[in-house]
Amino acid sequence: MRYSTLEERKQFYTEEFSSKKAVEWFKGGLGRTKFAVIIGRHTKIYPLKYKQDASTTIIIDEYKDFEEVRQQILDFLPEACYYDRNVYDENAQKVGQELAFDLDPENITCPVHGTLADKMKRQQGLSFCELEFGMIKQEAIGLYAFLGGVFSQITVVYSGRGFHLHVLDPKAYLLNAKERLELARQAKSAGFHIDEWVTSGEMRLIRLPYSLNGLVSRIVLPLRKEELERFDAVHDERCLPKFLDKEAIS
């Protein structure tokens, strides 16, 4: 897995990105959903005109329809696209927040490669390891079951590295900060390697499904629960952007 170039990002958002599927993700309509991009914070790859803002989180909240969002993405050519899980009413007041869990292999200790700190020392921090991926996938399956005791509308999304679990039950949108933190702590003490910030709501941005993860050149992909066990992030065509030379993927 590797970074996407600017040209590849452009090709992806021009020819391949499915606005239709991205919009369908927001079943209740876009409403006042805010989007966000990061142009080149991690990759240091950015259009020259955005050098000053390469590491900034840029919010996209002025648009008529999703096509205008896509046009802005095409202008920024970002390494990553997100949406804001906060739900706002017509007066721009926050009325709820989608509940989400972020499972990232970065937080896992690999039996071969060790901890993230070990990998950073060898400059393999973001490298893909099938063992770690398998472990985080098993955690996604386990977390789905864990949450299934309380919630019924759970969707799993492959993020390009790990998995996000989105909880779409109406009651989940209304949880307060304390209840979210409590859920995060419960999941952690059950052994899941989640990012507490995401679940507690402090980090309210989450990757936009069907967008390009430019750090690894993979498409952010919602999966059915039944597909999870056999999902293969290296070979599954649905998460491989066209610009990757498929022959070269082994």
Ligand SMILES: [Zn+2]
């Ligand atoms: Zn490893």
